[in-house]
Amino acid sequence: MEEFLQATALVDYTHPSIRQLIMEKGWNELTEYEKIRQIYDYVRNQIKFGYNRGDDIPASEVLADGYGQCNTKSILLMALLRGVKIPCRIHGFYIDKKMQKGALTGVIYTFAPANIVHAWTEVWFEGKWVALEGVIIDDPYLNQVQDRLCSYNGGYIGYGIAIKDKAGINLCWRGESTYIQSFSITEDLGYFDHPDEFFAKYNNVKGAVKKMLLNLLRKRINRQTDAIRKGSMK
Template sequence: MERYLKQTTLLDFNTPSIQDLIISRGWKELKEEEKIKAVYDFVRNEIKFGYNRSDDIIASEVLKDGYGQCNTKSILLMALLRGLGIPCRIHGFYIDKKMQKGALTGIAYLFAPKKIVHAWTEVYFNNQWVALEGVIIDDKYLDQVKDKLCNFNKGYIGYGISVDNKEKINLCWQGQSTYIQSFSITDDLGIFNSPDDFFMKYNNTSNKIKRLLFNILRKRINKKLDWIRYSK
């Protein structure tokens, strides 16, 4: 299990901002199950669903941004878990970009790859690996878009969500796997010890021109997501 506990360049859990967070929340004093739930809830709801400058940014930058998507939220979640001595790994996929419609629109959606690199954190709990994909979407955003999802291929997609049944979405962690985008997975890219290894091989923002364009557009995208999140 030692390899699933190591600090890496992306998982910079010894950075003061991350250590201060862990200490101020009192997470070290909790039991293992409570630790996982606490950091999962924090990353899901206190780090809003949104788009960072790149997939492969360090955990402390995701924390500073205050928002993230599947890949960057996974990085922060893994850093917090390992910072608390809880083994975790990353599982990578390709996912159909159709599920991003509504969250991404116009040029941003047009230039997004047909298959988007997607990842979730797997935590070792009760002698098994548990997927924590549900960490991506915060409750306020979910409440606003759940009824806007489109029926597609016997499921529901849109706004960064892809599920088989929109009436049974439950992102609260209760010791079992949680899912919110898995219905649109097209390819399994395998399991990696760290996000550093995964994003070195697979990355949505490796193209310099697309990275520059996305960084111009992402602030507008995040403002739109906030408008959706807080609209009455």
């Protein structure tokens, strides 16, 4: 399991801000179950659903931003878990961009790729890999959009969510896998020991032009997701 505990450029759990957070929360003193549960809950609700400058940014930057999407929240989650000696890996996919409609609108949605690079963290717990995709969406945001999801292909999608049963969404971690975007998966890209390997191969914002556009637009996107979270978005 040593390969699933390593620090990397993205999983930078030796960064002072991450080490300080782990110490302040006392996560190293907990049982394995409580380590996973509390770290998962922290990243899900204290790091708001939103958009960073790219997919391949260090965990310490995601923590400083205070928000993240599937890929960046997964990186931070991995760093915190590995920082308390919990083995974890990354599982990559392509997902249908229709799932993002509502969170992304107008020209931003139009120019998003049809298939978006998506990843979730898997943690080794009680002899099996457990998916923690549910970490993406915070409760205040979910509470505002759950009734706005559109019926699609036998499930419900929109606002960064793709789920089979919108009435049965439960993102609390109690030892089993949690999912929130998995209904829109179009292709499984496999397992990777580290996110650095995955995002070197698959990335939504490869190239200088895409990175520049995202940096210009992401503040606008995050203002919109904050408006949704506060209930002020019509």
